[in-house]
Amino acid sequence: MAPRKGRLVFVGLGLHDENGITVSGLREIDSADVVFAEDYTSTLAAGSLDRLAAKTGKRIETLDREAVEDGTRLLDACNEKRVVLLVAGDPMTATTHIDLRLRAVKRSIDTSVIHGASALTAVPGLLGLQQYKFGRTTTLPFPQEGYSPTSPYEVISENLSRGLHTLVLLDIDAENSRYMTAGEGLHLLMDMERRVGKGIVSDTTTVCAVARAGAPDCVVMAGRVKDLISADLGSPLHSLVVPGKLHFMEEEALDLLAHRTRH
């Protein structure tokens, strides 16, 4: 029998844990010869991949950043095998996976995508903020020696100038199991405010935070920076939203869904 043509299927795991995967995603795992996962662009609750492996009876090998970005081993496996790459959230929201897919296409490997729920829509929705009122999304990176860009601050400023909300994703340093908390993110924004000084964030600015979007114990908060900066939202992942002009229904949502604090 001639070797079956290989393929690469990016399967989104959605949010929180192994139950965020879709029926279509489970089917792809069932029919896969090899199942890889990566957990550095996003991640699920601890143990989720082990439970998914047990449930599907498949071995799931987690690839680190280097192995995914290099991609050679993964793409070589696709030459004759059906390969699934599991990715938390919706796979193609990460540039790394677009790049990997393009390299697969250039090798004439069939590729497809099984989409998953993403924090990009879940976080605004949990806060009751209207999707079409968000400007561009930004990510706050962990500051590094000689690298602490203020571009996220500039994105927020640009969005605010048009009355738009900003979804602020927080950095993940999977190799060191560091996940930026909402408090850390707010400290970074306050630091950028001190450096750039456009006056867009202060102790009393209303901000929103969501922890563990999609989890039964997800936390949805709104309040002043000085209230949220010290709040303990529990385990990762956390996200922030800096709201722009709020519609009255959004104001109500921050009170009722995000328990906004006003002192």
Next chain:
Amino acid sequence: MAPRKGRLVFVGLGLHDENGITVSGLREIDSADVVFAEDYTSTLAAGSLDRLAAKTGKRIETLDREAVEDGTRLLDACNEKRVVLLVAGDPMTATTHIDLRLRAVKRSIDTSVIHGASALTAVPGLLGLQQYKFGRTTTLPFPQEGYSPTSPYEVISENLSRGLHTLVLLDIDAENSRYMTAGEGLHLLMDMERRVGKGIVSDTTTVCAVARAGAPDCVVMAGRVKDLISADLGSPLHSLVVPGKLHFMEEEALDLLAHRTRH
């Protein structure tokens, strides 16, 4: 036995068909006393809800726009029953459902959300465009007697002025089973161009279209307006993207993933 406290769970059906639901979503259906669905803010392929009903052994009653927006019957059912409302995509991306959730909270009904994959992240991802380079999203409504707003054109213009891409969602008129096609959407944009005249869209402007995001037969196209405006992308749902400044990897993606036409 005291009546069990009711609750309302919004369950996202994700994309394409009944297999876009998550494992968590299926569990909510299993434990529900009443299962409603709405298919006017978004929709799945024909027959999907019937197959989901057959698969889960639950009766699924589809509510029309009026019943969802009024909400009385749905919210009354939540007083003592576990009610699930099935919504294509990610439920809280539609303002209607935020409003419904707020009314439930005001009635002291427990509410929760099971997220689903959404065209808002799937469409950019299928095109290989980078999520953080999108400005605000807009929707093209079907023109009505005395109502043909040019606000979508203004949103695209504002995004383009910052080099940002625009996701353009296309109107759904479920009552009349009308779903705007990519071609109809492009005709409307060209008409807005004639009326507003900022020179942002012409026959040779590069635009992108995605049909049936998340479906095995999804179509992903990029090309000039004059090429796409007459292209047959098949059955709904369709979406458009008007790209801003393209990164070289995005240029490559439009060629390799969206088979960009250049004559």
